[in-house]
Amino acid sequence: MNSPVSAKPLALVTGASAGIGYELAALFAINGFDLIATGRSDTTEQAAVDLARHGVQVTPVRADLAQAEGVETVWQAVEKTGRPLDVAVLNAGRSIGGAFLDTDLDDELALIDLNVTSVVHLAKHVARHMAANARGRILITSSLSATLPTPYETVYGPSRAFTRMFALGLREELKEHGVSVTTLMPGATDSEFHARAGMNNTAFGTGAKKNSRKDVARQGFLALMEGKAEIVGGDAATKRTALKHRFMPETLKAARHARKAKPRP
Ligand SMILES: NC(=O)c1ccc[n+]([C@@H]2O[C@H](COP(=O)([O-])OP(=O)(O)OC[C@H]3O[C@@H](n4cnc5c(N)ncnc54)[C@H](OP(=O)(O)O)[C@@H]3O)[C@@H](O)[C@H]2O)c1
Incomplete structure (x- = not known):
């Protein structure tokens, strides 16, 4: 017998298997949303089991969003529910640390596929549906990195600048269709992110002071529910930095970021 159709609202969260995305998914679960929770690794299913403890239905979807087929797999999981999607959180993303002269081109193109192309691809489905x-x-x-050049993660910052401007543009277009778009711009946050980017030998490595992923997720969740355009995720110092970035020359911001992100010899 099929399980009865849930009367709860439905949220899609990409990158829900870890980090900020997991914490966002947990907030939706706590607030009574059923979830489609995506990830790429085999922790995706365990994350779904943990999220379901909040008394909601959680459908795990494992897909590589750097591949167009992966994005289609995720959207098919939404369509399969036959339910309206109330919330979509396009969160999966990654960085690559290191000198551009040394980093791998295919890896960087795959980063663009994930951080840029997959967001546009999934947003097309989501926006038309909503x-x-x-x-x-x-x-x-997006990221605080959208507000500056990011030497030694030279491709990452621009990928998040794209995400930010894309989200703000889409917000304006979708207003008249009853759909709200919010941009989350976290500062450095305690997740797997910097280790996965190979940045442990930088000022962002082990022991660095970072924002709590739970706090960042809570701020993003509230901003979304309040219909805000964008929110800088993190503590007061992170929000001050975002403000200062509005008035600083890009060249100065680049030099400061290089000092923090350059791999130590
Ligand atoms: N942490 C920070 O300092 C920071 C700062 C600013 C912005 N952000 C942004 O916040 C978002 C979340 O990052 P996080 O800090 O939570 O990092 P994280 O702990 O590394 O989590 C990344 C999430 O994205 C998923 N993911 C990575 N590559 C994927 C792929 N190719 N296909 C599908 N899913 C993929 C991961 O899935 P698996 O674990 O299953 O592989 C995981 O669920 C990113 O968009 C990042 O740009 C992070």
Whole structure:
């Protein structure tokens, strides 16, 4: 016998298997949303089991979002529910640390596929679906790195700058369709992110002071539910940095970031 169709709202969260995405998914679960929770690794299923403890239905989807087929797999999982999608959190992403002269080109092109292409691809499905229903909320994870050049993660910052401007543009377009778009811009946050980027031998490595991923997720969740355009995720110092970046020359910001992100010999 099929399980009865849930009357709860439905949220899609990409990158829900770890880090900020997991904490965002947990907030939706706590607030009574059923979830489609995506990840790439085999922790995706365990994360779904943990999230379901909040008394909601959680569908895990394992897919590589750097591949167009992976994005389609995720969207098919949404369509399979036959339910309207109330919230979409486009959060999966990664960085690559190291000197551009040394880093691997294919890896960097795959980063663009994930951080840029997959966001546009999935947003196309989500936006058309939500506009047809005349309701919905979209949270797109960008970064404080969208506000500066990011030497020694030279491809990452621009990928998040794209995400930010894409989200703000989409917000303006979707307003008249009853769909709200919010951008989350976390500062450095305690997750797997910097280790996975190979940045443990930088000022962002082990022992660095970082924002709590739970706090960042809570701020993103609240901003989304309040329909805000964007929110800098993190403590007061992180928010001050975002403000200062508005008035600093890009060249100065680049030099400061290089000092922090350059691998130590
Ligand atoms: N942490 C920070 O300092 C920081 C700062 C600013 C912005 N952000 C942004 O926040 C977002 C989340 O990062 P995080 O800190 O939570 O990092 P994280 O702990 O490394 O988690 C990344 C999530 O994205 C998923 N993912 C990575 N590559 C994927 C791929 N190719 N296909 C599908 N899913 C993939 C991971 O899945 P698996 O674990 O299953 O592989 C994981 O669920 C990213 O977009 C990042 O740019 C992070």
